[in-house]
Amino acid sequence: MPQIRFPDTSALDDAVELLRQGRLVAVPTETVYGLAADATNGKAVAEIYAAKGRPSFNPLIAHVYDAEMAARYAHIDDLASLLMERFWPGPLTLVVPKRTSGNLADIVTAGLATVALRSPDHPVPRQLIERLGRPLAAPSANTSGRISPTTAAHVAASLGERVPLILDGGACGIGLESTIIAVADGGIRLLRPGSVSFEELANFAPVSLAAKHDPITAPGQLKSHYAPAKPVRLDATTARDDEFHIGFGEVAGDLNLSVAGSLTEAAAVLFAALHTADASERAAIAVASVPKQGLGLAINDRLHRASTVNDK
Numbered sequence: 486m487p488q489i490r491f492p493d494t495s496a497l498d499d500a501v502e503l504l505r506q507g508r509l510v511a512v513p514t515e516t517v518y519g520l521a522a523d524a525t526n527g528k529a530v531a532e533i534y535a536a537k538g539r540p541s542f543n544p545l546i547a548h549v550y551d552a553e554m555a556a557r558y559a560h561i562d563d564l565a566s567l568l569m570e571r572f573w574p575g576p577l578t579l580v581v582p583k584r585t586s587g588n589l590a591d592i593v594t595a596g597l598a599t600v601a602l603r604s605p606d607h608p609v610p611r612q613l614i615e616r617l618g619r620p621l622a623a624p625s626a627n628t629s630g631r632i633s634p635t636t637a638a639h640v641a642a643s644l645g646e647r648v649p650l651i652l653d654g655g656a657c658g659i660g661l662e663s664t665i666i667a668v669a670d671g672g673i674r675l676l677r678p679g680s681v682s683f684e685e686l687a688n689f690a691p692v693s694l695a696a697k698h699d700p701i702t703a704p705g706q707l708k709s710h711y712a713p714a715k716p717v718r719l720d721a722t723t724a725r726d727d728e729f730h731i732g733f734g735e736v737a738g739d740l741n742l743s744v745a746g747s748l749t750e751a752a753a754v755l756f757a758a759l760h761t762a763d764a765s766e767r768a769a770i771a772v773a774s775v776p777k778q779g780l781g782l783a784i785n786d787r788l789h790r791a792s793t794v795n796d797k
């Protein structure tokens with residue numbers, strides 16, 4: 486099994502050393518756990534794709550320390566700069582034009598002319614990026630097509646031997662992947678909903694939704710990206726005997742995302758609930774309906790993907 490360690494000084498030293506050697510380290514972030522490699526080392530990044538079994542057309546997020554580091558790798562216009570100032574560090578990923586002079590490995594962007602950048606709001610990756618002095622390429626630390634991990638145990642269960650070190654920062658505070666936007670020509674295109682909401686972004690510029698089948702804007706948006714192994718039925722007020730019922734608010738369920746009906750609470754435990762349901766003895770999963778506004782849009786996006794049958 487992989488090493489799971491509390492991120493004290495000695496574990497962080499070892500993590501930096503592994504990253505310098507081109508090895509992988511699983512790290513907590515405020516959103517979900519990431520499987521990190523030095524983003525300037527193509528071989529190291531290739532290991533990420535191999536460990537995840539990820540289709541290679543799916544580009545990765547480069548995690549930077551701050552806007553200054555971002556500017557070394559991408560062209561940051563006024564709107565992008567404003568958004569970074571307002572939302573970084575935090576759960577907002579910006580897709581912006583890549584600088585050809587930057588030394589990011591091509592495999593990070595899967596050959597695209599744009600790069601996805603995010604500055605994580607978590608002390609562990611921040612210290613690693615600062616000490617390494619380079620961005621960390623990191624997708625969610627799970628096998629491709631499966632539920633994103635929000636605890637070190639999820640990472641170990643999904644990736645096992647394929648990751649030498651997992652830094653255990655406890656459960657992720659937000660529990661949903663970052664909001665991803667493309668910024669261009671003074672406008673924002675929402676590529677993946679997340680905890681930075683449509684409404685918050687609309688305060689800065691007009692926001693449009695990504696076209697469903699646009700291969701360039703949303704190469705990673707495979708519908709079954711967040712799928713548990715079992716069938717998932719949505720908007721379930723009640724459940725059959727063979728279903729594990731995930732409740733919300735007044736719909737109690739076997740496990741409740743938030744008895745109080747809080748969307749923030751529900752987001753933080755959503756993936757853990759899907760993991761629990763997937764690992765249970767029941768043959769299928771039923772999920773109560775969750776309101777479709779604010780953070781509820783991101784939750785419903787993940788639930789919809791979870792319910793889409795995996796074609797693998």
Ligand code: TXA
Pocket residue numbers: 514516517518519520543544545546578580594597599600601603623624625626661662663664665676701702703704705706
């Ligand atoms: O919260 C998060 O974003 C987590 C943590 C670890 O930071 N990361 C994460 O990464 O969810 P990942 O690789 O699972 O999802 C990144 C998404 C993919 O759907 C990918 O297609 C998209 O970002 N992406 C990356 N670069 C892109 C680009 N240049 N253009 C469009 N989409 C891009």
Ligand code: MG
Pocket residue numbers: 624625633
């Ligand atoms: Mg992912």
